[in-house]
Amino acid sequence: MAPGTIGTRDWTERPPRSNFPGMTIQVRLILVPVDFSEHADSVVEWAGHLAEEHASTVALLHVYHLPVEFQQVEGAYLPADFWNSVKDEAKQQLALYGDRLRKSGLAVEELTREGYPATVIEEEAERLGADLIVIGSRGRSGLKHLLLGSIAERVVQKAPCPVLTVKSAHP
Numbered sequence: 194m195a196p197g198t199i200g201t202r203d204w205t206e207r208p209p210r211s212n213f214p215g216m217t218i219q220v221r222l223i224l225v226p227v228d229f230s231e232h233a234d235s236v237v238e239w240a241g242h243l244a245e246e247h248a249s250t251v252a253l254l255h256v257y258h259l260p261v262e263f264q265q266v267e268g269a270y271l272p273a274d275f276w277n278s279v280k281d282e283a284k285q286q287l288a289l290y291g292d293r294l295r296k297s298g299l300a301v302e303e304l305t306r307e308g309y310p311a312t313v314i315e316e317e318a319e320r321l322g323a324d325l326i327v328i329g330s331r332g333r334s335g336l337k338h339l340l341l342g343s344i345a346e347r348v349v350q351k352a353p354c355p356v357l358t359v360k361s362a363h364p
Contacts, residue, residue, distance in 0.1 A: 220247040224323040226254050226314050226348075229286050232329045232361040237290050239359045240327040241297060249324070250300040253290055254317055255283045256310040280305050311347035319353045330358040 225240040227233050237253070244251045257279050272278075283305045291301045306313045318326055330345040349356045 218247075220244075220249045220324045222252060222321055222323050222325075223247075223249045224252045224254060224314070224318050224321060224326045226256065226310065226326070226328050226344075227287060227290060228310075228329065229255070229283075230329070230331075232331065232359075233290070235361070236327060236329040236359045237294065239357065241294050241299060243325070243327065243357075244294070244299050245297065250302065251294055252302040252304060252317075252321055252323065253287050253294075254304045254306065254314065255287050256306050256308060256313040257283055258308055258310065276307065280307070310344045311351070314344070314348050315351050315353065323354050325354060326352055326356045328356060328358055329361060331361045 220243065223240050223244055225237060227237065240251055243249065284303065287303045287305060291303045294301045304317065306317065314326065314328070317323070326348060328345045328348055330343065345356075345358050349358065
């Protein structure tokens, strides 16, 4: 059987629109949380492909936060401009992804927010009226998952719209 086929149908070709009468899926805005990990490129590629297919706007979002453990260290010192530096660096890195998508002819917004990532992603999806969230998942399991949790899992559970998780090839 040829790649992309199941049974006798070639799944790499777009099905005729009449196969699902009465059902219309509009994906006007795709929210893409970006953590700048090695996996982020794949997530942005998936989102870009879907945005091209649906003529969607892509909203790239980076959420930064200071872990609670660091905040509780007695005598911990943060320079006065610490959060401004973090935000500026995030904006610069996010702009690289945005520029790449714009070169493909896509409409792109870039957002940086401070807070707990899962919560901020859910809030931004609601605020923006996102039709889809495309988020990376590292595929942790066992003890790592128990200790570190999963931002993607929490977003899937609480998001106000459908969520596509893009699994890392290297968990």
